[in-house]
Amino acid sequence: MTTPVLDIAVRHRLGDFQLDAAFQSQGRLTALFGTSGSGKTSLVNVIGGLIRPQAGHVRVEGEALLDTARGVFLPKHRRRIGYVFQEARLFPHLTVRQNLLFGHWFVPHAVRKPAELDKVLELLGIGHLLKRRPGALSGGEKQRVAIGRALLAQPRLLLMDEPLAALDEARKAEILPHIERLRDEVGIPIVYVSHSLAEVARLATTVAIVDAGRIAACGPTAEILARVDLASRPGAPEASAVLSAAVTGFDEAFGLARLATPAGELAIARGALRLGQQLRVRIMASDVMLSLAPPEGTSALNALPGTVAEIGERTGEGGSTVHLRLDCGAANLIVRLTAKSVASLALAIGKPVYAIIKSVSVETP
Numbered sequence: 001m002t003t004p005v006l007d008i009a010v011r012h013r014l015g016d017f018q019l020d021a022a023f024q025s026q027g028r029l030t031a032l033f034g035t036s037g038s039g040k041t042s043l044v045n046v047i048g049g050l051i052r053p054q055a056g057h058v059r060v061e062g063e064a065l066l067d068t069a070r071g072v073f074l075p076k077h078r079r080r081i082g083y084v085f086q087e088a089r090l091f092p093h094l095t096v097r098q099n100l101l102f103g104h105w106f107v108p109h110a111v112r113k114p115a116e117l118d119k120v121l122e123l124l125g126i127g128h129l130l131k132r133r134p135g136a137l138s139g140g141e142k143q144r145v146a147i148g149r150a151l152l153a154q155p156r157l158l159l160m161d162e163p164l165a166a167l168d169e170a171r172k173a174e175i176l177p178h179i180e181r182l183r184d185e186v187g188i189p190i191v192y193v194s195h196s197l198a199e200v201a202r203l204a205t206t207v208a209i210v211d212a213g214r215i216a217a218c219g220p221t222a223e224i225l226a227r228v229d230l231a232s233r234p235g236a237p238e239a240s241a242v243l244s245a246a247v248t249g250f251d252e253a254f255g256l257a258r259l260a261t262p263a264g265e266l267a268i269a270r271g272a273l274r275l276g277q278q279l280r281v282r283i284m285a286s287d288v289m290l291s292l293a294p295p296e297g298t299s300a301l302n303a304l305p306g307t308v309a310e311i312g313e314r315t316g317e318g319g320s321t322v323h324l325r326l327d328c329g330a331a332n333l334i335v336r337l338t339a340k341s342v343a344s345l346a347l348a349i350g351k352p353v354y355a356i357i358k359s360v361s362v363e364t365p
């Protein structure tokens, strides 16, 4: 078996709150997702060495930073962990260059890589900002510098705690591609705390759902977001299908792009999409309706044939809501219906249906 990137099992009491969380991740970017007070920050603090838990272990790529059974507790300054917080926390009196190199100074000479600065500047698109001070940067630029500073300390792991929460949508959109490149091109595993389903669907390779101090589920992003049994849990993300897609053509007359996905072909607004481009798209359970016959006379562009594969428990107020999983082509779609619709359509496992998709979000432009 390959060594997991992250292997965490901790028990710790904080006042009335019991943290009892265990998960393993093979992912390059592991998102911790959960409601306020579920224990995400406490878990990040355990990984970073700010909390010394009563029992457990934290291993990053096989190396123990904490193992109470073996008496191992690496203090935080020896863990080589980079932090990026909601606010950039740059030094206001230092230039961007000095802020960036501040991270570099903590790397022992023997392992310092001089070429690293140029790589980080290119990766984050901040080369033109070097002489400025933080006061003259936008929120998104500050955050990119903060990420650069963390990277230049050559960490073994990057902890990002709600790094985009303080930014507006435009700044978020500007920074997301840089985080994707960081995930795909730099070999540093990332733990990413977020409340945003859109961020998690777009960035995470693995999702761990944190609920009341425990890990309710952990696994590949598409699998976890499509879990019908999680759909009603407090703190779970809204059930969605996350599909890989490729742009196969355009319908110029109507400004549409055609996408090939494992669930079938979809048409979406063309935007700035390019032929052959690879994307991730997300279809939320609440954006899908079902029909027993091929739909006619509807304004929805996308209708995919499938069969009912799983019918969840009745949830919501008075048990009025049901989540269903459909087999569509080689993928699953998740649908949220009223219990009444499930009964009136006599939906059962194996029944053929048409999924009418009202909206598709593109997670990777």
Ligand SMILES: Nc1ncnc2c1ncn2[C@@H]1O[C@H](COP(=O)(O)OP(=O)(O)OP(=O)(O)O)[C@@H](O)[C@H]1O
Binding pocket: 014, 015, 016, 017, 034, 035, 036, 037, 038, 039, 040, 041, 042, 043
């Ligand atoms: N030092 C402490 N003493 C007592 N209780 C604590 C302590 N630190 C945290 N808690 C409690 O532990 C619980 C988890 O807090 P934590 O900050 O880890 O949650 P979170 O998921 O990060 O929340 P948020 O999304 O709001 O940041 C909360 O109920 C909090 O009040």
